[in-house]
Amino acid sequence: MANERMINSVSVGIVYVTSPGFEISQTEKAHILAEVQDGIDALSNFEPRANLSGAYSTLSVHLPSFTPWEGARWPGLTEPFYRSMDAALWSDPNQKIYFFRGNEYIRVDPYNGWRADSGYPKPIAGNWPGFPTNFANGVNAALWSEKNQKIYFFKGNQYIRVDPYNGWNVDAGYPKPIAGNWPGFPTDFANGVDAALWSYKNNKIYFFKGDQYIRVDPNNSWNVDSGYPKPIAGNWPGFPDDFAEGVDAALWAVKNNKVYFFKKNRFYNQYIRVDPYNGWNVDSGYPKPVGLGWEAEAKWRDPALTQLGFPTGGDGISQLTQFFQNASGSQWGYVSFFTKMPTAWFAYAGGGRVVMRRISGSFDTWTSIDNVFAHETGHIFGAPDEYASSNCICGGAYGKFIKRENGNCALCAVAPVSCLMKGNSLTNLCEWTPAHIGWEAFLDKIDGGLHSFINNKLYLFSEKYYVRYSSGFVLDADYPKPIEGNWPGFPANFCEDIDAVCWSEKNRKIYFFKGNQYIRVDPYNGWNVDAGYPKSIAGNWPGFPANFANGVDAALGSKPNQKIYFFKGNQYIRVDPYNGWNVDAGYPKPITGNWPGFPADFANGVDAAVWADFNERIYFFKGTRYLRVNPAAGWNVDGTYPQYINNNWRIPFPTA
Numbered sequence: 001m002a003n004e005r006m007i008n009s010v011s012v013g014i015v016y017v018t019s020p021g022f023e024i025s026q027t028e029k030a031h032i033l034a035e036v037q038d039g040i041d042a043l044s045n046f047e048p049r050a051n052l053s054g055a056y057s058t059l060s061v062h063l064p065s066f067t068p069w070e071g072a073r074w075p076g077l078t079e080p081f082y083r084s085m086d087a088a089l090w091s092d093p094n095q096k097i098y099f100f101r102g103n104e105y106i107r108v109d110p111y112n113g114w115r116a117d118s119g120y121p122k123p124i125a126g127n128w129p130g131f132p133t134n135f136a137n138g139v140n141a142a143l144w145s146e147k148n149q150k151i152y153f154f155k156g157n158q159y160i161r162v163d164p165y166n167g168w169n170v171d172a173g174y175p176k177p178i179a180g181n182w183p184g185f186p187t188d189f190a191n192g193v194d195a196a197l198w199s200y201k202n203n204k205i206y207f208f209k210g211d212q213y214i215r216v217d218p219n220n221s222w223n224v225d226s227g228y229p230k231p232i233a234g235n236w237p238g239f240p241d242d243f244a245e246g247v248d249a250a251l252w253a254v255k256n257n258k259v260y261f262f263k264k265n266r267f268y269n270q271y272i273r274v275d276p277y278n279g280w281n282v283d284s285g286y287p288k289p290v291g292l293g294w295e296a297e298a299k300w301r302d303p304a305l306t307q308l309g310f311p312t313g314g315d316g317i318s319q320l321t322q323f324f325q326n327a328s329g330s331q332w333g334y335v336s337f338f339t340k341m342p343t344a345w346f347a348y349a350g351g352g353r354v355v356m357r358r359i360s361g362s363f364d365t366w367t368s369i370d371n372v373f374a375h376e377t378g379h380i381f382g383a384p385d386e387y388a389s390s391n392c393i394c395g396g397a398y399g400k401f402i403k404r405e406n407g408n409c410a411l412c413a414v415a416p417v418s419c420l421m422k423g424n425s426l427t428n429l430c431e432w433t434p435a436h437i438g439w440e441a442f443l444d445k446i447d448g449g450l451h452s453f454i455n456n457k458l459y460l461f462s463e464k465y466y467v468r469y470s471s472g473f474v475l476d477a478d479y480p481k482p483i484e485g486n487w488p489g490f491p492a493n494f495c496e497d498i499d500a501v502c503w504s505e506k507n508r509k510i511y512f513f514k515g516n517q518y519i520r521v522d523p524y525n526g527w528n529v530d531a532g533y534p535k536s537i538a539g540n541w542p543g544f545p546a547n548f549a550n551g552v553d554a555a556l557g558s559k560p561n562q563k564i565y566f567f568k569g570n571q572y573i574r575v576d577p578y579n580g581w582n583v584d585a586g587y588p589k590p591i592t593g594n595w596p597g598f599p600a601d602f603a604n605g606v607d608a609a610v611w612a613d614f615n616e617r618i619y620f621f622k623g624t625r626y627l628r629v630n631p632a633a634g635w636n637v638d639g640t641y642p643q644y645i646n647n648n649w650r651i652p653f654p655t656a
Contacts, residue, residue, distance in 0.1 A: 449610025
């Protein structure tokens with residue numbers, strides 16, 4: 001069963017995956033386990049009614065050999081370059097490609113499988129003679145110019161010019177300001193550019209800044225062509241949206257006469273390939289990761305699953321999860337992989353698994369594993385990210401059992417709060433997250449039950465939500481739903497935590513009770529609340545004892561005798577709608593002795609009652625359990641009851 005709600009026992013399988021050079025010590029493993037337990041314990045403290053507990057199991061897998069970044073599109077780069085880069089350069093004199101990141105660079109040979117040359121990365125300082133210190137600390141853009149056989153580097157509002165035919169030295173007189181030396185540059189471009197590109201197709205130079213670009217004609221005094229700047233979007237066909245918003249680096253590769261654009265996404269460095277001889281369109285199949293994307297996980301995970309005796313991929317994860325879950329007897333379960341081997345990101349969740357990687361250093365120095373693991377566990381149970389870089393949205397419906405909008409999304413919330421899903425905080429759970437992980441209703445009791453004969457549906461209410469069943473106790477799709485907005489005309493206070501609800505066959509109306517008031521709903525008038533409601537119970541339900549008029553715990557419309565029963569504490573009354581809605585003589589009565597077979601705790605009071613026409617039984621709810629009564633057998637409780645609500649009503653429900 002999928003992980004619907006963060007309740008009851010959850011099997012947390014921890015798999016340590018290692019290989020030579022990527023070891024995890026016993027000390028680290030002990031630290032990981034303790035941190036994972038702390039994270040789940042912290043979650044359980046947010047909502048004791050969820051009865052959340054972790055059932056922890058661990059396995060260790062050691063792969064005898066592993067080649068990191070095997071299968072990378074640009075082989076031989078180091079991981080920092082697979083994450084992002086600042087500039088890219090095609091060098092015509094030696095037919096090489098250079099990638100720059102921070103104060104380092106890597107040289108790539110496109111004639112050797114686009115592989116990085118050995119000995120790289122190297123520092124810019126000392127290897128690019130004459131570079132000013134600020135340029136040696138990093139560049140923003142690089143450009144080969146076929147027109148004058150020079151290389152240009154840009155940093156902020158300055159640039160330098162390098163002569164590869166003069167020992168790769170910086171030409172005299174540089175750096176210079178962009179402004180005044182590149183005629184026609186708009187001010188924002190003169191203050192700095194993101195990427196630069198020489199085009200062999202038209203002998204033009206392109207500069208990119210944010211979501212715009214300009215085109216320079218070296219054969220027209222290096223002037224910017226008229227009509228520029230232009231937006232990238234719409235002028236570079238096939239550009240994905242994130243590339244149209246800006247690029248990090250660009251180059252023309254003479255090897256295949258293609259243009260490459262590079263852009264870091266949330267997780268890794270990616271690129272697209274453009275064919276200038278095919279309408280400047282992006283080649284099919286792009287963007288691609290520069291190194292490895294999400295498939296990086298499978299490079300070590302699938303061999304680990306095989307070694308454990310499970311299939312690869314999602315099937316293997318599911319079977320491994322079930323293996324852990326069967327051993328613990330837990331209602332839910334998921335697997336977590338801890339490793340030091342390459343992944344697309346350091347921590348993520350999906351597909352029934354959490355992946356956490358220590359990119360550098362030891363796991364036992366990672367003191368926030370508990371926070372991060374709790375955050376990722378939130379994803380397992382349906383909670384969305386809320387921080388800005390996740391590109392979250394406030395609308396939509398998130399969660400698996402209960403669906404609700406993402407009202408704390410940092411991109412649209414009025415005042416987003418740092419909490420579990422925004423900031424990995426274990427001290428604060430945001431307003432929206434309890435619904436997303438299934439905690440906003442149906443936790444410790446049922447508030448009310450109703451069988452409606454107009455549509456032959458059965459309803460159960462809890463806090464702000466309700467569920468609906470069809471014949472055979474089939475839970476209708478898209479439930480639970482909020483009471484608010486689905487029961488027209490309900491006063492605000494009746495939209496949550498109702499006390500009782502019942503059907504009256506006499507007038508075919510539905511009654512909801514809350515405190516000392518009630519409302520009446522007409523299912524033949526669009527399920528609207530009748531005019532003049534709410535009304536007080538006192539004075540409108542003749543013969544009600546004062547304590548019942550102050551509020552009831554449960555109500556039941558009984559089909560066999562057409563009576564309505566109201567329960568309060570350990571007593572009940574019976575109302576005859578066909579006798580002026582009066583309380584029958586002799587009431588109130590104690591539940592004990594009058595409802596045969598009731599256990600003592602149910603005889604002391606019930607939370608809800610409902611007639612089920614599907615099987616002509618009456619159900620009484622108390623806490624997390626329920627009874628089934630057969631009016632045709634002396635109103636006796638059926639055998640084997642009480643039972644837990646959990647799953648018997650197709651509702652995952654806490655069992656304590």
